[in-house]
Amino acid sequence: MIRRLEQYLKRRVFSFLRFLISSAQPTDLATRSFRSIIVIRQHNQLGDMLCVVPLLRGLRERYPEAHIALLTSPVNHEVMLNSPYVDRLINYDKREFLGGVSIKFVAFVKFVRKLRAEKFELAVVPSTVSVSATSDLLAYLSGAKYRIGAGEIDGEGNPSGVFFNCPVTLDWRESEHRHQALRNLDNAQVLHLNVADLSSQIELTEEESRGARAFVIDLRLQVGSFVVYHVGAGKPANRWPAERFAQLANRLSSDSKAGTLFTHGPMDDEPVRIVKSTLTVPYSVVDGKSIRQVAAILSLARLVVSNDTGIMHVAAAVGTPVLSLFGPTDPEQWAPIGAKHRYIVGKGGDIQSIQVEEVLTAAREMLR
Structure with missing residues (x-):
């Protein structure tokens, strides 16, 4: 009952806002040239962020002279450092706006003023799994003249789509397996981006690569000849049993x-x-390293075997072959893109049903 009331009030508020900020929708965005663009993706999930890379690549290819900014959370800020597709990273840390009401308001106003000072012409908010009212609001507050984002997803209207004057209708009900990278590009369909490379990417510095190489050598591992295993995952349903990871490592290490x-x-x-x-x-175990340090280490591996979680995406983003293990999540939507990668999905979406022999066979083939 309370949830229904909250949803009702939310719809009423956004309906009122729609009346206040309604504006004409431009129809010729594909022919326009933009000098300053902001992409807003302030969720914390690593995989979600790295699946936005093809969209950023497409914007850079379409507008090579534009200044492109990416607004992201502190968690994802690191993986996007040095991206060739982004000129500036804007860190959006929600913790800065928590606390007393006055402190939250003052800090947020200062942030918005800095955002508007950038004088963005175009704002893009990619939404695939769900919409974010915060991201949609930030697009409006950025002051961008043109604001692209989800107006409707799979037949359901986005209440906070009121903040877009270039709302996009997204419908994947007949293409439910469409990859997240493509879904992110669908959000910018009005720009007619043409992207051939759908891979994710983390750009490492020479210093980071040297540090990783030294770390690996200190562990007495041979660069390009070791296998990395990631046994964790934020969601319990995405975790293959740890003892099976150990059994896999025992056998794979012995025969390869x-x-x-x-x-x-x-x-x-x-x-x-x-x-x-x-x-x-x-x-050996990698512990206490930053995500970029881990990424650099993964880049030196011959193969990464991982549950469906952030490290899977990070490994693929540095170009290392990934054998990913899936449970309830759709691998066609989330598995790394590219012929060098493979995935195994549990029967009926149950990751526990994946047997060691099955993973061992696939890993051996990938190591040949």
Whole structure:
């Protein structure tokens, strides 16, 4: 009952806003040239962010002289550093606006003033999984003359689409397996972007690569000849049993002579503990590293075997072949794009149904 009331009030508020800020919708965006563009993606998920890279690539190719800014969360800020498709990263940290009402308001107003000072001509808010009223509002507050975003997704109207004067109708009901990279591009369909390369990308510096190489050598691993395993995942349903990861590493290391390296994320204590107690081959663990340091280490691996989680996307973004394990999530939407990558999905969406032999066979083929 309370939720229904909240939804009703939300619809009424956005209906009122639609009346206040309604404006004519331009119809010739594809023929316009833009000098200053902002893309707003302030969610925390790494995979969601890296799936936006093809959209950024398309904007750079379409508008090579434009100044392109990306508004992102602190979590995703790191992976987008040095991107060749972005001129400026704008860090949107929600924590800066939490606290007392006055502090929150003053800090937010200062942020918006800085945003408007950039004088953006075009704002793009890609939405695929769900819409974000915050992102949609930020597009409006940016002061951009043209604002592109979801007006409707799969037949359901976006209440905060009121903030766009170039709303896009997105309908994937007859193409439910359409990859997230393509869905992000669908958000900018009115710009007629033509993108051939749908891969994600993390741009490493020479210093980061040297540091990773030194780290790997210190572990007595051979660059390009070790396998990385990521046993964690934020969602329990996305976690293949840790003991099976250990069994896989034991057998793969024995028959391929590949080194064994495990990554240890902030929430991976228990699966890593299980792995350590089950392994019978020499191994090392990457722990306490920044996401960029981990990315640099992954770039030196021969193969990464990972659950469906952020590290899967990071490994693919640095060009390392990835064997990803999927449960309830649709791999056709989320698995890394490219012939070098493979995925295995559990029967009925149950990752527990994936057997060690199945993963071992695929990994051996990828190591040949």
